[in-house]
Amino acid sequence: xxxxxxxxxxxxxxxxxxxxxxxxxxxxxxxxxxxxxxxxxxxxxxxxxxxxxxxxxxxxxxxxxxxxxxxxxxxxxxxxxxxxxxxxxxxxxxxxxxxxxxxxxxxxxxxxxxxxxxxxxxxxxxxxxxxxxxxxxxxxxxxxxxxxxxxxxxxxxxxxxxxxxxxxxxxxxxxxxxxxxxxxxxxxxxxxxxxxxxxxxxxxxxxxxxxxxxxxxxxxxxxxxxxxxxxxxxxxxxxxxxxxxxxxxxxxxxxxxxxxxxxxxxxxxxxxxxxxxxxxxxxxxxxxxxxxxxxxxxxxxxxxxxxxxxxxxxxxxxxxxxxxxxxxxxxxxxxxxxxxxxxxxxxxxxxxxxxxxxxxx
Amino acid sequence: xxxxxxxxxxxxxxxxxxxxxxxxxxxxxxxxxxxxxxxxxxxxxxxxxxxxxxxxxxxxxxxxxxxxxxxxxxxxxxxxxxxxxxxxxxxxxxxxxxxxxxxxxxxxxxxxxxxxxxxxxxxxxxxxxxxxxxxxxxxxxxxxxxxxxxxxxxxxxxxxxxxxxxxxxxxxxxxxxxxxxxxxxxxxxxxxxxxxxxxxxxxxxxxxxxxxxxxxxxxxxxxxxxxxxxxxxxxxxxxxxxxxxxxxxxxxxxxxxxxxxxxxxxxxxxxxxxxxxxxxxxxxxxxxxxxxxxxxxxxxxxxxxxxxxxxxxxxxxxxxxx
Numbered sequence: 272x273x274x275x276x277x278x279x280x281x282x283x284x285x286x287x288x289x290x291x292x293x294x295x296x297x298x299x300x301x302x303x304x305x306x307x308x309x310x311x312x313x314x315x316x317x318x319x320x321x322x323x324x325x326x327x328x329x330x331x332x333x334x335x336x337x338x339x340x341x342x343x344x345x346x347x348x349x350x351x352x353x354x355x356x357x358x359x360x361x362x363x364x365x366x367x368x369x370x371x372x373x374x375x376x377x378x379x380x381x382x383x384x385x386x387x388x389x390x391x392x393x394x395x396x397x398x399x400x401x402x403x404x405x406x407x408x409x410x411x412x413x414x415x416x417x418x419x420x421x422x423x424x425x426x427x428x429x430x431x432x433x434x435x436x437x438x439x440x441x442x443x444x445x446x447x448x449x450x451x452x453x454x455x456x457x458x459x460x461x462x463x464x465x466x467x468x469x470x471x472x473x474x475x476x477x478x479x480x481x482x483x484x485x486x487x488x489x490x491x492x493x494x495x496x497x498x499x500x501x502x503x504x505x506x507x508x509x510x511x512x513x514x515x516x517x518x519x520x521x522x523x524x525x526x527x528x529x530x531x532x533x534x535x536x537x538x539x540x541x542x543x544x545x546x547x548x549x550x551x552x553x554x555x556x557x558x559x560x561x562x563x564x565x566x567x568x569x570x571x572x573x574x575x576x577x578x579x580x581x582x583x584x585x586x587x588x589x590x591x592x593x594x595x596x597x598x599x600x601x602x603x604x605x606x607x608x609x610x611x612x613x614x615x616x617x618x619x620x621x622x623x624x625x626x627x628x629x630x631x632x
Numbered sequence: 633x634x635x636x637x638x639x640x641x642x643x644x645x646x647x648x649x650x651x652x653x654x655x656x657x658x659x660x661x662x663x664x665x666x667x668x669x670x671x672x673x674x675x676x677x678x679x680x681x682x683x684x685x686x687x688x689x690x691x692x693x694x695x696x697x698x699x700x701x702x703x704x705x706x707x708x709x710x711x712x713x714x715x716x717x718x719x720x721x722x723x724x725x726x727x728x729x730x731x732x733x734x735x736x737x738x739x740x741x742x743x744x745x746x747x748x749x750x751x752x753x754x755x756x757x758x759x760x761x762x763x764x765x766x767x768x769x770x771x772x773x774x775x776x777x778x779x780x781x782x783x784x785x786x787x788x789x790x791x792x793x794x795x796x797x798x799x800x801x802x803x804x805x806x807x808x809x810x811x812x813x814x815x816x817x818x819x820x821x822x823x824x825x826x827x828x829x830x831x832x833x834x835x836x837x838x839x840x841x842x843x844x845x846x847x848x849x850x851x852x853x854x855x856x857x858x859x860x861x862x863x864x865x866x867x868x869x870x871x872x873x874x875x876x877x878x879x880x881x882x883x884x885x886x887x888x889x890x891x892x893x894x895x896x897x898x899x900x901x902x903x904x905x906x907x908x909x910x911x912x913x914x915x916x917x918x919x920x921x922x923x924x925x926x927x928x929x930x931x932x933x934x935x936x937x938x939x940x941x942x943x944x945x946x947x948x949x950x951x952x953x954x
Contacts, residue, residue: 290768459648459649459652460652462649463649463652463653463656464656466649466650466653466930466933466934467653467656467657467926467929467930467933468888468891468892468895468929468930468933469888469892470891470892470893470895470896470907471891471892471895471907471910471925471926471929472660472926474895474910474911474914475657475660475661475910475914475922475926476660478914478915478917479660479661479663557775561777564777564779565777565778565779565896568779568896569896569899569911571914584779584780584783587783588783588900593783593786593787593790594787594790594791600780600783600784603777603780603783603784606777606780607772607775607776607777607780608775610774610775610776610777611771611772611774611775614771614774614775615771618771
């Protein structure tokens with residue numbers, strides 16, 4: 272119950288900070304979006320229409336050609352060769368209207384990964400195409416892939432945290448508690464890892480992964496690599512905190528009743544660092560999101576045909592693409608908004624938990 | 633302890649650190665299933681003799697710990713091996729290091745020139761609209777992925793034609809006069825610097841603001857105000873100096889994050905720096921080059937931290953060097 276009230280008062284205080292609250296709402300929308308990706312996305316992530324590569328976003332009309340309100344509808348695009356510019360132009364094919372059907376049946380998918388269903392938020396008739404944010408080089412729906420890509424980009428950071436934080440906590444805890452030569456050796460190793468520019472280490476670790484892995488294996492290994500980069504800095508801070516905690520009376524008391532060292536570290540000392548850990552977690556998620564997207568952007572992270580926001584941006588590396596197909600930049604904006612929201616919420620939580628910090632009050 | 637002694641001590645401390653770094657890097661790279669000579673074998677310009685020499689130099693037939701010692705003793709003698717392109721690794725590194733240093737130094741200087749006053753201004757206008765706006769802007773600056781920002785600036789460069797779309801020099805660079813050369817490099821540096829500047833400014837501005845706010849709460853500032861010192865003097869003579877000191881330690885961290893952040897920016901802008909070199913080396917599995925650039929990156933980082941610590945000692949007499 273105690274924890275519940277703490278959380279409630281945290282949320283209450285968070286609401287007072289308008290920007291942070293806005294950030295929280297953006298995060299809720301993003302995570303709801305990826306949780307219901309199969310339902311919201313008109314297409315699955317493999318769907319591709321090879322005839323419509325780099326197709327611009329579909330236009331949706333609610334007023335028909337007679338100037339009357341109508342059910343929302345769209346037209347398909349058709350490709351036309353323009354003899355003057357020697358380019359392929361996309362023209363709206365006005366001969367056939369495709370009405371948007373809400374809560375209708377479409378392709379099969381599994382909601383949350385285990386509920387089989389074929390209900391979609393919005394679809395069009397099977398020979399119609401609804402590309403809300405255009406298509407990529409393979410004629411795949413950008414909007415749908417953004418949702419599926421978010422499933423990777425927005426969760427990999429959290430998964431990496433579940434690995435790096437326990438390691439960092441335990442490592443820093445042991446080094447700080449035992450002190451002396453153990454501490455010295457352990458901290459030199461942590462410092463050595465911190466002394467390699469993190470992005471250099473990241474790309475090298477990613478590059479030595481064997482090429483013939485399934486996408487699930489690759490995802491798991493990238494997560495481990497991200498965690499490997501993150502734990503060292505965190506463990507140093509934990510060690511510093513443990514050094515100041517370990518001489519307090521309650522540790523003495525635990526020792527005098529005969530608790531062993533591991534128990535003292537995990538049950539008595541580390542819980543004291545909780546508020547720092549919460550703040551460090553919210554503030555380090557964006558770092559992981561940025562690292563994954565950077566890695567995938569270079570082609571070393573999540574590989575095609577899987578989508579991640581980073582590897583979707585890879586296509587935007589070509590001038591032609593960014594000049595004529597601006598919708599390919601959408602993953603970048605999503606990364607930006609997700610990271611910004613995490614930062615705003617993280618700053619606000621830090622101010623609430625640590626009233627001395629004045630960064631944003 | 634005198635300053636030269638302190639420097640000596642720190643350099644001696646750095647040696648075991650770099651030793652561990654080299655061990656970690658070496659074993660990570662050797663863990664990979666990649667044949668270190670595969671690319672060399674594919675390059676027809678490299679003679680079988682060179683290949684054999686390289687094989688012996690790396691000691692590929694020996695057990696792995698002996699390979700490490702072989703690599704280390706070669707590296708200490710300045711022999712870093714050859715890259716897959718056939719050039720010496722050391723030549724390629726020497727080409728690239730100054731470019732990366734140029735980029736990072738300009739960025740650090742600019743962020744300090746802009747970040748310190750902005751942080752001060754925000755702290756003095758604490759909780760006023762100006763302060764809130766600045767906080768919002770810096771949050772946005774921190775959130776934008778460097779490669780994405782670089783891409784957006786590239787669109788701008790290509791659309792307007794105001795800036796070159798990458799590289800460090802124009803094709804006719806050699807024929808330019810001294811001022812022409814300086815202008816040309818500055819022209820090319822502008823966009824990469826803007827990217828790195830935007831990203832690192834945010835952290836510096838916030839830190840400065842926080843420090844000054846902390847200092848303004850201390851007793852000696854209250855005393856200065858109580859004895860009727862004009863506000864200008866309180867802030868610029870007493871508060872500001874003490875708020876800037878902790879920033880110097882940040883220099884080392886800033887240098888570290890810039891080295892990392894620069895890699896993606898260099899990649900997008902095709903800037904001939906260390907970051908892009910290591911990326912290319914990784915993509916081509918150029919083992920010698922990867923290993924050497926990792927070490928150089930670590931050495932640069934350790935040096936950066938050392939310089940920051942010495943600077944701190946010079947500006948802040950309260951710091952004891954022990």
